[in-house]
Amino acid sequence: MTKVVLNVEGMSCMHCVNAVKRAVGSLKGVAETTVDLAGKKVIVEFDPALVSINSVKEAIVDQGYSVV
């Protein structure tokens, strides 16, 4: 299991937090998704054999946010 902390811009409320958690959490291989709204961070624990960090980033971008 790998843990990565992503800096994500654009999340402004609990709806955004839920949208990101839902999108990332639905990827096969993602074990846990934590969003720090104030800190603008998304912490993802995933199995790199099942999902790439690029797929995780894409899922966040698809929701309308920027991974910086």
Next chain:
Amino acid sequence: MTKVVLNVEGMSCMHCVNAVKRAVGSLKGVAETTVDLAGKKVIVEFDPALVSINSVKEAIVDQGYSVV
């Protein structure tokens, strides 16, 4: 039909806009709901014989926003 402009605090993104539009728009008697996110305004066109402005305000507050 009556048109009222409400000043609403706390809406920060399109998810918020949609939550407010959905909540207010589902009230019987509401004909149109427009949200001005940047201007912090919710414009509601409704039939006062079917729904009160207080019910409209309650629907917004129930979503977690403040009518000021």
